[in-house]
Amino acid sequence: MTIINILNLLGFRFFQNALLGGVIAAAACAVVGLFLILKKEAMIGDGIAHTAFGGIALGLLLGINPLLTALAVSALSVLGISYMRRKNVAPSDSAIAVMLALGFSFGLIAISIAGGFNVELFSYLFGSILTIDTFDLILVSLLGVIVLLFIGFFRRELLSLVFDEDDSRVMGIPTNTLSLAFDMLVATTIVLSIKVIGTVLVVALLVLPGLSALQLGLSFRKTILAAVGFSIVSTVLGILFSASFDVATSGLIVFVAVLLFLLTLAYKKLQ
Amino acid sequence: MNTMDTQKPQAEPILELKNVDVERTGDLVIQNANFTINNGDYVGLVGPNGGGKTTLILALLNFLPHTKGTIKLFGTTIDKFSAWQKVAYISQNATSFDSKFPLTVRELVSLGRIKKGNVARRFTHEDWEAVDDSITFMGLTEVTHKRIGQLSGGQKQRVFVAKALARNPEIIFLDEPIVGVDAATQEKFYKKLSDLNTKRKTTILLVTHDLTSVFCRMSKVLCVNKQVEIAQITDGLDPNALLKRAYGEHFHFVFHRHECHGVFENDHH
Numbered sequence: 001m002t003i004i005n006i007l008n009l010l011g012f013r014f015f016q017n018a019l020l021g022g023v024i025a026a027a028a029c030a031v032v033g034l035f036l037i038l039k040k041e042a043m044i045g046d047g048i049a050h051t052a053f054g055g056i057a058l059g060l061l062l063g064i065n066p067l068l069t070a071l072a073v074s075a076l077s078v079l080g081i082s083y084m085r086r087k088n089v090a091p092s093d094s095a096i097a098v099m100l101a102l103g104f105s106f107g108l109i110a111i112s113i114a115g116g117f118n119v120e121l122f123s124y125l126f127g128s129i130l131t132i133d134t135f136d137l138i139l140v141s142l143l144g145v146i147v148l149l150f151i152g153f154f155r156r157e158l159l160s161l162v163f164d165e166d167d168s169r170v171m172g173i174p175t176n177t178l179s180l181a182f183d184m185l186v187a188t189t190i191v192l193s194i195k196v197i198g199t200v201l202v203v204a205l206l207v208l209p210g211l212s213a214l215q216l217g218l219s220f221r222k223t224i225l226a227a228v229g230f231s232i233v234s235t236v237l238g239i240l241f242s243a244s245f246d247v248a249t250s251g252l253i254v255f256v257a258v259l260l261f262l263l264t265l266a267y268k269k270l271q
Numbered sequence: 272m273n274t275m276d277t278q279k280p281q282a283e284p285i286l287e288l289k290n291v292d293v294e295r296t297g298d299l300v301i302q303n304a305n306f307t308i309n310n311g312d313y314v315g316l317v318g319p320n321g322g323g324k325t326t327l328i329l330a331l332l333n334f335l336p337h338t339k340g341t342i343k344l345f346g347t348t349i350d351k352f353s354a355w356q357k358v359a360y361i362s363q364n365a366t367s368f369d370s371k372f373p374l375t376v377r378e379l380v381s382l383g384r385i386k387k388g389n390v391a392r393r394f395t396h397e398d399w400e401a402v403d404d405s406i407t408f409m410g411l412t413e414v415t416h417k418r419i420g421q422l423s424g425g426q427k428q429r430v431f432v433a434k435a436l437a438r439n440p441e442i443i444f445l446d447e448p449i450v451g452v453d454a455a456t457q458e459k460f461y462k463k464l465s466d467l468n469t470k471r472k473t474t475i476l477l478v479t480h481d482l483t484s485v486f487c488r489m490s491k492v493l494c495v496n497k498q499v500e501i502a503q504i505t506d507g508l509d510p511n512a513l514l515k516r517a518y519g520e521h522f523h524f525v526f527h528r529h530e531c532h533g534v535f536e537n538d539h540h
Contacts, residue, residue, distance in 0.1 A: 038372065038373075153391040154390065154391050156381070156382060156385055156391075157385060157390050157391065159374075159378075159382065160382045160385055163368065163372065163374065163379075163382070164362075164365065164368075166334070166360070166362055167360060167361075167362065167365070168385075169334075170332060170355055170358060170359070170360045171355065171356075171383075171385050171386075171387065171438075172355045172356065172385075172386070172387020173385060173387070173390065174390075213373075214371060214373060217373075217418060218373060219373065219374070219375045219378055219416070219418070220373045220374050220375070220378050221378070223373040
């Protein structure tokens with residue numbers, strides 16, 4: 001890969017779209033993911049990603065844009081998890097496990113009825129940012145802006161909730177509503193990232209940038225900026241390498257993200 | 272209002288309990304509690320482990336329902352009370368947070384400025400001034416930009432009080448954090464709380480095991496062991512008779528009021 005090559009690529013519309021979609025998804029994942037890590041609920045990300053797969057299969061079966069059905073089904077699964085927790089039907093991790101299995105099996109049934117696995121389904125499982133169309137790009141941008149604005153406005157309340165839920169309640173933060181809203185944001189973030197990295201690996205983009213940033217021992221403000229930085233670097237490099245070498249984008253993004261994580265670990269050791 | 276020479280305000284009840292029972296998983300933990308805490312009181316909440324100290328605090332904050340009687344905060348029944356910005360609570364577990372949590376002292380204290388019904392607002396100059404004032408008041412200026420995980424045990428205790436102070440509460444409920452701090456550090460902490468009580472007129476209700484501090488520094492003692500008994504701390508009070516009722520006949524607390532002067536040399540009052 002030469003510099004010329006990359007410059008050439010940058011001239012293509014499809015490549016510009018891919019980078020734009022990638023950067024938005026990367027930023028949303030990093031921000032939402034950092035709160036998930038601090039809440040010690042990273043696995044809810046994986047759970048929702050699996051139910052999103054069910055939504056995608058449903059969309060493919062019904063001929064509706066799969067991102068829209070994935071958004072609807074993921075939102076329902078968040079409500080389901082929240083209901084099970086609130087009514088004490090199951091502890092958090094078990095509730096997530098139930099929803100994960102239910103969503104995924106639902107997807108398998110929908111796929112069987114639709115006539116089995118096909119290329120399009122694979123593009124949702126593993127991402128296909130280089131072929132993102134205008135509608136999806138607009139959808140991803142819109143959802144990304146919603147997620148980032150929400151977190152921007154409620155960052156202190158979310159931070160307080162994650163740090164000390166009891167005290168947040170005394171201070172008058174509507175903790176239950178805010179928790180539910182946050183889980184909805186997680187679902188939204190996962191759906192908007194499906195085109196970039198796919199449902200299988202999206203949890204990596206949620207968790208790795210935040211984990212790397214946490215190694216640096218910074219203030220909260222700087223930690224969140226560092227997470228966004230790591231996430232965008234991983235995604236952009238992944239897309240560049242992927243377009244140059246014709247290798248799976250999602251695999252490369254995760255690979256770079258893991259590499260950055262190892263570097264931050266080494267940095268911490270050396271300190 | 273933050274100056275020392277302010278006249279002591281008229282004693283008005285902030286917290287009133289009448290015939291209150293509190294149950295936890297079916298067991299009666301607090302039985303028929305009756306007491307009043309006034310504006311400006313500094314109350315030590317003592318009693319044996321498992322006697323219901325934390326349960327009582329949780330009921331006062333409406334985290335646990337009471338099964339009988341009435342609890343009034345600032346004159347309003349607790350179920351209808353909404354002015355929570357007047358109340359601050361520091362839980363027993365406050366200081367046992369994840370030491371890698373990415374928060375600086377200033378960031379943590381600023382969370383205390385979050386206001387009910389006005390979420391997602393922009394912080395003003397006034398907000399940051401209140402944050403920095405509380406940091407200074409609690410003697411944490413030199414660690415303002417340090418991560419909270421790097422603080423010493425004593426600093427951790429103080430940083431949570433600073434967070435509570437940031438929103439100028441009228442009453443602070445403090446369930447003594449269990450941290451391994453030495454006696455001198457603990458004494459410095461109680462001194463700070465005394466300052467808070469006398470200089471800012473903040474009403475304090477503190478769960479503690481340090482009986483000497485209670486009888487030397489505080490205005491009232493609340494003994495909790497299922498039954499709740501309150502007493503004004505005066506020269507005439509016999510701590511032993513009171514404590515035996517809460518801790519049992521075998522309990523003996525060696526205490527002479529004149530000893531306070533030796534222990535609490537740098538006192539302002």
